[in-house]
Amino acid sequence: MFFGMLFLPESPRFLIHQKRHLDAYKVWKRIRGIEDRESREEFYVMSASVISEENAVAEGAKNHRFPWMDFFTEPxxxxxxxxxxxxxxxxxxxxxxxxxxxxxxxxxxxxxxxxxxxxxxxxxxxxxxxxxxxxxxxxxxxxxxxxxxxxxxxxxxxxxxxxxxxxxxxxxxxxxxxxxxxxxxxxxxxxxxxxxxxxxxxxxxxxxxxxxxxxxxxxxxxxxxxxxxxxxxxxxxxxxxxxxxxxxxxxxxxxxxxxxxxxFFMPETKNKTLEEIDVVFSRPTMDIVRENWAGVKETTRLLLTGHWHKVFVEQAMTDPKDQVQVSHA
Structure with a gap:
């Protein structure tokens, strides 16, 4: 682990926090790639998210508010x-x-x-x-x-x-x-x-x-x-x-x-970026429950009709970004 950490780059998020945007872009290019449009958009969304978080923290400090209080005040x-x-x-x-x-x-x-x-x-x-x-x-x-x-x-x-x-x-x-x-x-x-x-x-x-x-x-x-x-x-x-x-x-x-x-209450976070996970937990809990219950009914139907392949094999091959979340019971 020690020798591996010698070659471990700083995370792009940390570098953006340090105002080193060019270095952040270079690290992102190395670990994520920038060949496709999606990866470039993901970098820009991440950058905007970091800046937004910094503004929120600065506003809290200005109002003498402790960050951990957000666990009680922010849904x-x-x-x-x-x-x-x-x-x-x-x-x-x-x-x-x-x-x-x-x-x-x-x-x-x-x-x-x-x-x-x-x-x-x-x-x-x-x-x-x-x-x-x-x-x-x-x-x-x-x-x-x-x-x-x-x-x-x-x-x-x-x-x-x-x-x-x-x-x-x-x-x-x-x-x-x-x-x-x-x-x-x-x-x-x-x-x-x-x-x-x-x-x-x-x-x-x-x-x-x-x-x-x-x-x-x-x-x-x-x-x-x-x-x-x-x-x-x-x-x-x-x-x-x-x-x-x-x-x-x-x-x-x-x-x-x-x-x-x-x-009923567990959302799927597979293959989601931190920004997408923010969106998931920004939704009301009952929205997640309704989505999970719909998935449970669909999965039950597939199992009862013998479509085991769709439940187990396709689940391992499908990116949740490309489908409506299917819940498993």
Whole structure:
């Protein structure tokens, strides 16, 4: 990373902020190209957007207003804050870090001895690692919305298997318990590995650029706070709810609620410029909900009529700029 960063140019946005417009144009030409009209227009729109943001910040400073107050007073910034942080919470409140930290204890609960429990803890971590690989190659092709809506049901299925495994007697049905639990754990961790990439990608692209540092600080703090709360209360929640109640009832319930939220409220930001994302979050929330619901009905119709190719293959090949957004359920 160090040697790569030596050759990393400053971003065109930063250079425009520094009044180095010619340098910004040269960097844009290098990384984006200027051969086609669209890329040139994109540069000019970006330049105008940066200047507009600078004027807004200067006006706020003139009125002695703190920039982070825009999260409460500006609908576009508020929508981004709510959306990004709900995505953060959906990942953490399904219990992944608590399960990772207590992995050896959980393995011991299903019949493994102390030494075996330590080794079997690698199953969860390995599944989590392997789960990130599909996201690296496919998330950008299919889009954030499609990816999120597809991954969360995997959480739920894994948590169902884990919860069901606790209903069998470990003394008399050890193989059944271990088979169900390990299968559920592998599915849960694998799907979470793919989903977890979204919790870093989404916040980084939805905040207005002049508020990005404030927004990312908020999202990062919330992520680690939620991780602490879930992990700290894991034992107490397991004792109060029971093992099935915690895994299937609470964590599974969060996954189910999250799926509903994403189906209706999550916009697609695949292949969109920062200026286009600004337009998305400047729209009323109900406009996004109506658009998503129309997409859900269309996708359901395609699935029921057997047009799977249009749902999955064409989704990976189509640029959202060239079509009406199709939502997936």
């Amino acid at each position: 576009r910034a508020r929508r981004a804050l709510v959306y990004a942080n709900i995505m953060i919470l959906l990942g953490q409140l399904t219990g992944v870090n608590a399960i990772m930290y207590y992995m050896s204890v959980l393995m011991n609960q299903i019949g493994f001895d102390k030494k075996e429990s330590n080794y079997m803890s690698l199953v969860g971590g390995g599944s989590l690692l392997l789960g990130t690989i599909p996201a690296i190659f496919l998330m950008e092709r299919f889009g954030r919305r499609f990816w999120a809506i597809t991954m969360l049901p995997g959480f739920f299925i894994g948590l169902v298997l884990i919860g069901v495994s606790y209903q069998f007697d470990v003394k008399t049905q050890l193989q059944t318990v271990e088979g169900l639990y390990l299968s559920g754990l592998i599915i849960y961790m694998g799907f979470f590995g793919s989903y977890a990439c979204l919790t870093w990608v989404v916040p980084s692209e939805v905040y207005p650029t002049y508020l990005r540092s404030y927004g990312m600080t908020t999202s990062d703090a919330l992520l680690f706070l939620a991780s602490f709360v879930v992990t700290y209360n894991f034992s107490a929640m397991q004792n109060a709810m029971g093992r099935t109640g915690l895994a299937l009832g609470f964590y599974g319930g969060i996954a189910f609620i999250g799926e509903i939220y994403q189906i």
